[in-house]
Amino acid sequence: MARKSTARDQEISERPAIRKRLLKIFEAIDKGFENERERHDKILDYWDAYNCILGARQFYNSGNSQLYVPIIRVAVNARKTRFVNQMFPQNGRYIDVATPEGDDLPLETVAVLEHYVRDSRLRTQVMPALSLNGDVEGQYNLYVDWGSIERHVASREIEPIKIGGVEVPEAGEVEIIKEETIEQAGTAVEVLHDADVMVVPASVNHLDEALEIGGSITIVRRWTKEKIDKMIDDGDLAEEAGEMLQSAMSKVNDNIKDVRKNLAKVAGIRIEEGQKIAVIYETWAKLKVDGKLRICRAYMGADAGGGKIVLGCKLNPFWCDRVPLLSAPVEKQAGVFKGRSLIEPGVLDLQVYANDALNLSADGLPFHSVPILTVDPEKVQRWESLVADVGAVWPVSKDGAGVLQFPDITPAALQVIGACKAQIFEALGVNPAMLPQQTGQPGKKRNQAEVALEQQVDILTTADAVTNIEVEILTPYAQRSLDYDNQFRTKDILVKMFGPQGQRAYVQRVPPAQRHSRYVLSWLGVEAARDAARIQQMISGFAVLQKIPPTMYHGFRLNAVPLILRFVETTYGASLGSRVFENVSELYTVDPNDENQMLLQRFPVPVMPLDNDPKHIAAHMALAQSLQPGSIEEKLTRAHISQHQMQMQAKAGAAQMQQQAAAGGQGGRGPQPGARPGAPRPNRQPPGAIPQDQMPRAGATPMPRKM
Numbered sequence: 001m002a003r004k005s006t007a008r009d010q011e012i013s014e015r016p017a018i019r020k021r022l023l024k025i026f027e028a029i030d031k032g033f034e035n036e037r038e039r040h041d042k043i044l045d046y047w048d049a050y051n052c053i054l055g056a057r058q059f060y061n062s063g064n065s066q067l068y069v070p071i072i073r074v075a076v077n078a079r080k081t082r083f084v085n086q087m088f089p090q091n092g093r094y095i096d097v098a099t100p101e102g103d104d105l106p107l108e109t110v111a112v113l114e115h116y117v118r119d120s121r122l123r124t125q126v127m128p129a130l131s132l133n134g135d136v137e138g139q140y141n142l143y144v145d146w147g148s149i150e151r152h153v154a155s156r157e158i159e160p161i162k163i164g165g166v167e168v169p170e171a172g173e174v175e176i177i178k179e180e181t182i183e184q185a186g187t188a189v190e191v192l193h194d195a196d197v198m199v200v201p202a203s204v205n206h207l208d209e210a211l212e213i214g215g216s217i218t219i220v221r222r223w224t225k226e227k228i229d230k231m232i233d234d235g236d237l238a239e240e241a242g243e244m245l246q247s248a249m250s251k252v253n254d255n256i257k258d259v260r261k262n263l264a265k266v267a268g269i270r271i272e273e274g275q276k277i278a279v280i281y282e283t284w285a286k287l288k289v290d291g292k293l294r295i296c297r298a299y300m301g302a303d304a305g306g307g308k309i310v311l312g313c314k315l316n317p318f319w320c321d322r323v324p325l326l327s328a329p330v331e332k333q334a335g336v337f338k339g340r341s342l343i344e345p346g347v348l349d350l351q352v353y354a355n356d357a358l359n360l361s362a363d364g365l366p367f368h369s370v371p372i373l374t375v376d377p378e379k380v381q382r383w384e385s386l387v388a389d390v391g392a393v394w395p396v397s398k399d400g401a402g403v404l405q406f407p408d409i410t411p412a413a414l415q416v417i418g419a420c421k422a423q424i425f426e427a428l429g430v431n432p433a434m435l436p437q438q439t440g441q442p443g444k445k446r447n448q449a450e451v452a453l454e455q456q457v458d459i460l461t462t463a464d465a466v467t468n469i470e471v472e473i474l475t476p477y478a479q480r481s482l483d484y485d486n487q488f489r490t491k492d493i494l495v496k497m498f499g500p501q502g503q504r505a506y507v508q509r510v511p512p513a514q515r516h517s518r519y520v521l522s523w524l525g526v527e528a529a530r531d532a533a534r535i536q537q538m539i540s541g542f543a544v545l546q547k548i549p550p551t552m553y554h555g556f557r558l559n560a561v562p563l564i565l566r567f568v569e570t571t572y573g574a575s576l577g578s579r580v581f582e583n584v585s586e587l588y589t590v591d592p593n594d595e596n597q598m599l600l601q602r603f604p605v606p607v608m609p610l611d612n613d614p615k616h617i618a619a620h621m622a623l624a625q626s627l628q629p630g631s632i633e634e635k636l637t638r639a640h641i642s643q644h645q646m647q648m649q650a651k652a653g654a655a656q657m658q659q660q661a662a663a664g665g666q667g668g669r670g671p672q673p674g675a676r677p678g679a680p681r682p683n684r685q686p687p688g689a690i691p692q693d694q695m696p697r698a699g700a701t702p703m704p705r706k707m
Contacts, residue, residue: 006289006315013238013298013313018287025200025216025285026300026308032198032218039338040195040257046136046343047263049351050076057352058359065362069354071421072343075428079465080131086466087474087525088123095478096522109482113521116481119186129191130473134330135428137194138341140473142326143219146484147188154179185489187481193259196220197327199337207323210337211295216285217323221299222258222277225249231312237299241311244303249276280311284323287313295321320483328472330465347427354420361413367406374402429465466525474523482521535567592619599623599637607640613648617641 012018048055052068088094095113120126126142134140157178161171198218204210207217223231225246232242281300286293298313318324329339425431542563550557568581589610596619598605607616620641627634 008315008317009235011235011238011312011314012287012289012296013241013310018289018296018313019310021287022283022285022298022300022310022313023308025283025298026281026310028200029198029216029218029281029283029300032200032202035202036195036198037257040259042344043137043193043195043259043341044257045348046341047259049073049343049348050132050136051263054355057348058355059352060356060359063359063363065359067355067358067362069351069358069417069421071354071417071424072347072351072428075425075430076132076135076342078430079135079428080128083131083466083469084123084127087127087470087523089524094524096524097520112485113478113481116187116485119184120189122189122477126189126191127469131469133191133193134469135342138330138339138344139194139197140326140328140330140469141192141194141197142473142477143190143192144324144326144477144480144484145188145190146185146488148183148185148488151182151184152179153182183491187477187484189477192219192325194338195257195259197325199327202337203335204337206337207325207327211284211286211323214286216283217325218284219282219325221280221282223280224275224277228278231299236314237312241309244309245278245280245301245311248301248303249278284316284325289315295323318483319487320480322480322483324480326473326476326480328468330468342428345427347424350420350424350427354417357413357416357420361410364406364409368408371403371405470523470525474525475521478521478523535563538563539567592616595640596620596623596637599640600633602632602636604636605640607643607647609647611644611647613644613651617644617648620644 006012013022045055045057049072052070052073054061054066054068093114094117095110097110117123130140130142155178157176158173159176160167160169161174162168163171196219198216198220199207199210200215200218201210201213204213204215210217228237228242228246231237232239237245278301281298283298283300285296285298287296288294289296295316296313297316299311301309301311303309316322327337329337330342331339333339542558542560545558564581589608589612590605592615595605595616599620600623607613620637624634624637624641627637
């Protein structure tokens, strides 16, 4: 008989071969954390530098001043602000999708994915924290899971009185309180610190390679007793193993640095104070199940004696069979998976140097401001009573009393700080366009070449960094959200929809996907930021295409609708653009007799652009003449007739303008009588066009300058 295959929710940790393999993986993980201990210690120093905490690296630490120059903090925050703004365009469109059909765009799918982006607070909370972690720690780590929250909502409703279970409207109405359960489900996103992520072996290029060659991916979890009880109730942990874990909750692995606890202390918060915490390994690895290598998720910890125990192991619970961790280095280095912090290559040393210069200057300033008095102890009696901390009296002079003036080292310290700041900004790729204050030399206006160079450098550095996050983190996040939605969502949700190519924004109920189709998803960040310059070039290019005769492109035709739609959506956004440039082909016409019935029911009826206005006016006039003058129905009908008349006049005016444009070209003026022929003037840019010196910042390629 064929062996029954293992289900995804079946516990397999009791199988001897799997348990033996997991214990070996456990040992490799412990060894990996021990090997990365020096890296984790450095990361704590980098966080201290960002949080402006003086440490043991300071050379000058015996003075009274404890000042800190926030150079690294300003630089990292500038990068974070610029990158997040580039990743999330102002038009509200973040996801792009391509299908094999081309024109059959899955608009409902895009709307659901963008709903998850907003619901998971990706713009306001997740990506700023992820960008900050990447710059300080050198690695982007994002854990994408599925979560749901239940709310029991109450509302007041009016219902007819029931007698014997039968509604009797004549008896009146009664107010009741109705309760319902609402489930809010979606992607649950968690930003992880690099010290809590371990990839074995450390020399792989990506996570899939680590699993394929027999390695593992581990995330450190810190659970309270209540969390362990919940995991046992959910079936993720074996009950006996969970009880053993609770008895050893005071055991702490010294090889694992808890970065989040140190950051909480900086904010004045003590997390998990006085609580027993269990350190757990959530490990993903390929194990042989039913004769095949399958991705499994295992939980491992330590018992009261320090021995290794397997808490639970199951097949990958996600249908997409992918690990929920998204991890990528900020700057890739060959032969190693994790990247190096941007603060590591000499930046921290410059920050320490700037702090020392500032504290030396601050300690010397009181001595410069208050001179020291020198006296001859043989000539001045009771000179000991004149000793003070600032402005001390020294018994050194033999000529009586004297004054010692210390030099002011503040200008030299400021020069050192300025040089360190410039070098740190250069090392971190912070250009003047990222900073809010005015750049350039004081008292001098920057010329066009300086502005163009500054904008071009901003485009290059920003696009390179943002593209890395979009390709390695955000695009996989969009694909993972689609996979989770197909697996977990079973109910309809209300999402904001953007209609065909963005011509209409509305709210629509989207049912769960019954059949999972593979879409090619990509994140729109840098590309959307460059659309302004591209659209300007598109419009200029289309003006050239219009002048090409149709006889030169047989089998093709010019269609300006996609260009106009992209221009309107980028300029005004999808919601406002749908009303600025409306697609009337999506609208419909209503029979005038049906409109008469709605008017008799006192409903205001709007006119439709595709209505046959003369036919509608005739039908509504007949209705108006049969109604009582001054009644509500008669007034609504007259107002509706007026709307049809105005629309008919507007259509006639538009048709006349089209005829004039076709007869007279573009309607422009010809040469004035008696004008002398001359060279044509260059075409002027339309109002609101991007100046040529700002085109590089908008994403366009600048023209080379003449030598």
